[in-house]
Amino acid sequence: MIRFLLLTTLLSTPAMADEIWVTNEMDDSVSVIDTTTLEVIAIYPTGERPRGITTSRDGSLLYICASDSDAVQVMDPTSGAVLHELPSGEDPEQFVLAPDDRLLYIANEDDAITTVVDTRTRKIVTQIDVGVEPEGMAISPDGRVQVTTSETTNMAHWIDTETHEIIANTLVDPRPRYAEFSPDGAQLWVSAEIGGTVSVFEAATQSELGKISFAIKGVQPEKLQPVGIRFSPDGARVFVALGPANHIAVIDAATLQVERYILVGRRVWQMAISPDQTRLFTTNGVSGDVTVIDLKTLEPIKTIKVGRYPWGVTARKTD
């Protein structure tokens, strides 16, 4: 009887693990990693040169920037089928989805514009002129402010999401490639790839609170190129991917001091935190893999081979 009960319990428990989705820039595909087994469980084809990737809040849809296909693809994560495409403007590289899942803000690198697309009507709502080569995209947790960074103008453009007008421009160091709001929305962090710094702004006033530099023993300073930024779930720590320096910097969000550096694969781009908030996944472009970091010990525990030039990454809760 006990054996029967155990068996039925085991059988009735869905073996659903959360997933990490990674875009493979050179393979025109996405790799899916099981967060429990840390194995690649599926690979699905996408449009050309997939980079930015994100999920809807409920995890039922995936949005993928297929840069060279000039489209944002909407994928069914359960089957890997591309359901439809959204108009994205030319060469979409990164985007950010509004907290209400409705509007998608897309950076069009070649046209110096931010395209706003309605995910329901699948129509472009508006296009906002920003600086040259827009790339980094962030939205405040309350959805009121969207920020686009422009790589050549070296600015963060603060956009009011009601009026779709730029309300402020703030200068940052050369080649800003990524922006991220703190979980409470009080701060905006912007990484500057060539400048080698991360600027921290007070979101309410757009004033600079501080600037973070990096130094790793044995790594040439010019290789310290910050790109992706990710806050820990409690907002106490910030992880910054340092590109060809092959390390993740762990920063104390209160003091803006670097606590430590974690060795990952070659040319680390972006990061995602598992839905259970225990692990950080980094995409390592040149080495073609994803490094998994334990958030408790801050130790890298495994590196998983994916496709060629993994770039974007997002976490998806499956239950």
Place this chain on the structure above:
Amino acid sequence: MTPLIAARAIIAREFARFITQRERFLAALVRPLVWLFVFAAGFRAALGLSIIPPYQTYITYETYILPGLCGMVLLFSGMQSSLSLVHDRENGAMRLLLTAPLPRWFLLGAKLLAGAATGLAQVVVFLAIAWIYGLKLKWFGYLAMLPALLLAALMLGALGLALSSRIRQLENFAGVMNFVIFPMFFMSTALYPLWKMQENAPILASLCRANPFTHAVELIRFAAYGQLNLAALGWTVMATGVFFAAAVWGFEPARTRGGPRGTGGAQG
């Protein structure tokens, strides 16, 4: 004389010698630490390491060479301990050792065990310093390393014993350094992984594969991550057996009696 008393005497003598020779202990520690702090620090960025078992992710160069440096400590310690027999031969102490009414293999085995124990003590201190430096393993890794380190120490000590049976003068230790210790250490996976060598010098890679020190280092490396490398274990056990047999054979009275200087007279 019971075997236990004899073994205890041999081990106690080895430890007494080790403790009184402070500079030997310091030298044994300084050598791997220089490699760790200077050599590894200089090369950490230059040598890109791909992921090879037992590692699951990218590691720093310091992390890679840690097991190899443990092997280095054992290599020097094993050689020094065993080659002290040459000194014993010169001053007559060996006569006392080998005339004990016990089997030759037992006396040599006790000597080997004593040498291995002092080598292990040095590795423990080295690992403690490495831990303070920031090179930390999981606790079960340290635990699993102990038998691997002991076996490696026995293998290297047995090699030293085999060599010492053929060396008549202590001055020849320099030759052992040049022709045994250095080739063994550099033609192994202690400092660079096999695939790296395969890329640059396939012949060297083949020599490296046949080098028992490579297998001892790999045994230690896998153990440090709680894994057993069966092939490395097999090679190390086999090499230990062969070296020890050679040592017992080399110290047979018929061979040791007629040394060139006539000083090695075991009268067993």
